Amino acid sequence: DAGKKAKMSSKSVMSISDGLRQLYMKVIKPIEESCLFPNFHNPLLRDSDFGARPLVMLLGQYSTGKTTFVKTLLDGMTYPQAQIGxxxxxxxFVAVSYGVDEQAIPGNTLCVDRTQPFTGLTKFGSSFLNKFAGATCPAKALEQMTIIDTPGVLSGDKQRIERRYDFPGVVRWFAERSDLILLMFDPFKLDISDEFRRVISACSGHDDKIRVILNKANSVSAQHLMRVYGALMWSLSRVLRSPEVPRVYCGNFSSAHDGGPGDEENGPLLQKEKEALLADLYDVPRRHVGRRVNEYIKRIRTLRIHALLVSALRDAMPSMMGVEKKRQNLIDNLEDVFLDVQRKYNLPVGDFPDIEVFRESLRGIKDFKKFPRASNSTLKAIDDVLEVEVPALLTRFGNPFQ
Amino acid sequence: DAGKKAKMSSKSVMSISDGLRQLYMKVIKPIEESCLFPNFHNPLLRDSDFGARPLVMLLGQYSTGKTTFVKTLLDGMTYPQAQIGxxxxxxxFVAVSYGVDEQAIPGNTLCVDRTQPFTGLTKFGSSFLNKFAGATCPAKALEQMTIIDTPGVLSGDKQRIERRYDFPGVVRWFAERSDLILLMFDPFKLDISDEFRRVISACSGHDDKIRVILNKANSVSAQHLMRVYGALMWSLSRVLRSPEVPRVYCGNFSSAHDGGPGDEENGPLLQKEKEALLADLYDVPRRHVGRRVNEYIKRIRTLRIHALLVSALRDAMPSMMGVEKKRQNLIDNLEDVFLDVQRKYNLPVGDFPDIEVFRESLRGIKDFKKFPRASNSTLKAIDDVLEVEVPALLTRFGNPFQ
Ligand SMILES: Nc1ncnc2c1ncn2[C@@H]1O[C@H](COP(=O)(O)OP(=O)(O)OP(=O)(O)O)[C@@H](O)[C@H]1O
Ligand SMILES: Nc1ncnc2c1ncn2[C@@H]1O[C@H](COP(=O)(O)OP(=O)(O)OP(=O)(O)O)[C@@H](O)[C@H]1O
Ligand SMILES: [Mg+2]
Ligand SMILES: [Mg+2]
Known part of the structure; x- marks a missing residue:
């Protein structure tokens, strides 16, 4: 690769995200459009998809101190309309984000703002949008991330209070887009209720993003904390499915609640835990970029194979007679097309899309001749992005994987 | 019951165990013999079954400090031929029990001694008996309990060292007879190897006896201990099946290994944990008696139903003709006999024996007329033991359930 030179390393690129955006808009998006990529995979990306700040979602039973923790993160500011008690x-659900002025924004308004990453939430309907809001304030931490505060998960009898929207569905939506999911417990609310179980399941597949917080650790003695923490790990182990133990932070994550038996006995430990959680949070922007780069590369790899597949489908079509029959035949024997492409280009089987999903999408395409040929120049453009441009961006702006 | 008076509350009864033994030998054993109880259920009890001290079994990976803990319990004495390192x-497997003199007893010798509770171990064969030993010493703790020290469970590569006997089977044998099963871990040996998993499974059904020890807790910092302890609970939760969290003692259970970062940071906590474990151990004799009383009552309840069942079978037999045909018929339609007895005496269904096991045993009895009738006096004798004699013993010697 020594001879190749990145074209995007121009002064107009401000950050990795910005570089990825420019590459996408200039090189990748046109290819996605011509290959009908959105018909088979994800929608086209928009400018706002690149600018969004990393999201950190707070989940947990009611009264465990989620909103108080947000206040602590915002240097003691409560975000507009925050309630603590x-x-x-x-x-x-409140998206707490940076703004020079303190402002509360109704969910309905926030969801139609196409510069914001929340338009997708409209699918949860207006009973959800009434329970969604934005809040801005000029806190330093919010320059680095947007925080999603959430309604406390209910337990026992309280679970009878009915939610009028798909609570776990909304959690899943945010979980997919978050860089960190903080599950908050306290020593007095350890039990994992049915609603909590559903909420945690909604985060499954994102185990690497999950951190557990055992808040108010200063309110109990060292021995009591040991029991409580053990019981928490015991029940989490059965709810979270991952083989790895999640990181648990035991501490007092409110700047307004010092003291208590735990502070006397465990003071230094709890202090270290608090610092470790903050360090984990400060690392979010770096990991966010890493995740975006990852997804970006995965998307382009998918596009490359997609381009080869649709090109093969196009080439297989007869020029005049028996067009529809051949089309049906290709759909029915899609396995052969996949195999041919995989062998011809020596591609990893694991990179191929799900064949049934692909087949289903293919049925929606009436004329396979509309697919473009995967020309050498198209493939080279894709490879250049993967092998030259993205690595150059990483080198220039600091590789988030290192 | 006000008018009834216990006959066994004589001066010759020394303890609850002794009272149970006397009642058994005088009242229950003759009934068990005449009803052919041992053909269907457990063997007859012997004097030595009542005298045995409670057993405490120590299990855990190698080098976690099991033998060192035994030494600590024995006020610093190492039992004969103990090895630490x-x-x-x-x-x-070493049964460490009380003796005025220090003595090492080979497994083969110990297993033929009918005054000892280990004769049942002969079924594991001589390759096990070569790996079994007794050790006596005059330590105070041993007046209260016999300790079973065990070979360290192996992990990783070491698992290839082959045991020449059924290790989990032996563990199960001891687990059934133990009052406490201590699972020992240390911060450096947390992983639950395949052999350990089998050993823990062998203890299943005895969750109430299991305690977990996280030893050498003083060798790591408070924060490290938190991580280690959390990881332990996480993996235990998946191996132990019980819904309840087991009690875990985090501490330094060797009197010879003080110091370390944990002692500085967690000193008072670790000290409290050690005291709590010792208190748990001191409670073993009381729980032992409780357990024996429980098993005893269960056995006599089983005997009562057994007596009624075999009596019904006897009564159903014709006096002369078609004896064998009727016998077959009763075996085949045992459900009806069970139902009749259950209804006639209004007995709880759950107290009945497993019908298939009973049927199988019944096939071995050629002449049902050998079964005795359940006379009123027999039933009254049984009921007296359950309702008068045992309660009187409990009152006299202190009810272990209170
Ligand atoms: N670290 C802490 N130690 C002790 N008390 C705390 C701590 N953090 C919060 N609290 C108290 O706990 C209560 C609940 O706090 P808060 O409203 O922040 O919880 P929440 O998780 O946001 O609840 P909800 O889910 O209902 O919104 C408040 O009374 C608050 O003062
Ligand atoms: N509480 C403790 N803190 C630090 N070191 C300890 C502690 N207890 C024991 N050790 C050390 O750990 C090592 C193993 O101890 P020991 O032989 O008692 O373990 P074990 O569990 O009986 O091992 P095995 O299963 O192989 O018999 C020894 O070197 C011992 O000195
Ligand atoms: Mg709140
Ligand atoms: Mg040992």
Whole structure:
């Protein structure tokens, strides 16, 4: 690769995200459009998909101190309309993001704003949008990330309070887009209720993003904390399916609740745990970029194979007679097309799309001759992005994987 | 019951165990013999079955400090032929029991001694008996309990060292007879190897006896201990099946290994944990008696139903003709006999024996007329033991359930 030179390393590129955006808009998007990529895979990306700040979602039973922790992160500022107190208080999902002015934005408004990454939430309907809001304030931490505060998960009797929207579905939506998911517990609310179980399941597949917080650790003695923490790990082990033990932070994550038997006995430990959680949070922007780069590369790899597949389908079509029969035949024997392409280009089988999903999408395409040929120049453009441009961006702006 | 008076509350009864033994020998054993109880259920009890001290079994990976803990319990005495050191050292099961003199007894000798509760171990064959030993010493703790030290469970590569006997089977045998099963871990040996998993499975059904020890907790920092302990609970949760969290003691259970970062940071906590484990151990004799009383009552309840069942079978037999045909018929339609007895005496269904096991045993009895009738006096004798004699013993010697 010594001879190749990245074209995008121009001064107009401001950051890795910006570089990825420019590459996408200039090189990749036109190819995606001509290959009908969105008909088979994900929608085209928009500018706002690249600019979004990393998301950190807070989940947990009511009154465990989620909103108080947000306040601590915002240097003691409460975000507009935040509610803190015993009993379930926060009754909505709140996207707390940076703004010079303090402002509260209704969910309906936030979801139609195409510069914001929340338009996808409209699918959860207006009973959800009434329980969604934005809040801005000028806190330093929010320059680095947007925080999603959530309504406390209910337990026992309280579970009878009915949600009028798909709570786990909304959690799943945010989980997919978050860089960190903080599950908050406290020593007095350890039990994992049915609703909590559903919420945790909604995060499955994102185990690497999950961190567990055992808050208010200063309110109990060292021996009591040991028991409580053990019981928490015991039940989490049965709810989270991952083989790896999640990182658990035991501490007091409120700047307003010092003291208590735990502070006397465990003071230094709890302090270290708090610092470790903050360090984990400060690392979010770096990991966010890493994740985006990863997804970006995966998408382009998928596009490359997609381009070869549709090109093969096009080439297989007869020029005049028996067009529809051949089309049906190709759909029915898609396995052969996949195999041919895989062998011809010596591609890893694991990179291929799910064949049934692909077949289903293919049925929607009436004329396979509309597919473009995968020309050498198209393939070279894709390879250049993967092998030259992206690595150059990483080198220039600091590789988030190192 | 006010008018009834216990006959056994004589001065010759020394303890609850002794009272149970006397009642058994005088009242219950003759009934069990005449009803052919041992053909269907457990063997007859012998004097030595009542005298045995409670057993406490120590299990865990090699080098976690099991033998060192035994030494600590014995006020610093090492039992004869004990081995302590890194790498797998203890290579046999050792029953460490009270004796005025220090003595080592080979397994083969110990297993033929009918005053000892180990005769049942002969079924594991001589390759096991070569790996079994007794050790006596005059330590105070041993007046209260016999300790079973065990060979360290192997992990990883070491698992290839082949055991020449059924290791989990032996563990199961001891688990059934133990009052406490201590699973020992240390911060450096947390992984639950395949052999360990089999050993833990062998203890299943005895969850109430299991305690977990995280030893050498002083050798790591408070934060490290937190991680280690969490990881332990995480993996135990998947191996132990019980819904309840087991009690875990985190501490330094050797009197010879003080110091270390944990002692500085966690000193008071580790000290409290050690005391709590010792208190748990001191409670073993009381729980032992409780367990024996429980088993005893269960056995007599089983006997009562057994007596009624075999009596019904006897009564159903014709006096002369078609004896064998009727016998077959009763065996085949045992369900009806069970149902009749259950209804006639209004007995709880759950107290009945497994019908298939009973049927199988019944095939071995050629002449049902050998079964005795359940006379009123027999039933009254049984009921007296359950309702008068045992309660009187409990009152007299202190009810272990209170
Ligand atoms: N670290 C802490 N130690 C002790 N008390 C705390 C701590 N953090 C919060 N609290 C108290 O716990 C209560 C609940 O706090 P908060 O409203 O922040 O919880 P929440 O998780 O946001 O609840 P909800 O899910 O109902 O919105 C409040 O009374 C708060 O003062
Ligand atoms: N509480 C403790 N803290 C630190 N080191 C300890 C502690 N207890 C024991 N050790 C050391 O650990 C090593 C193993 O101890 P020991 O032989 O008692 O373990 P074990 O579990 O009986 O091993 P095995 O299963 O091989 O018999 C020894 O070197 C011992 O000195
Ligand atoms: Mg809240
Ligand atoms: Mg040993």
């Amino acid at each position: 015993p009993e379930p208080t926060t009754d909505r | 890194p790498e797998p050292t203890t290579d046999r």
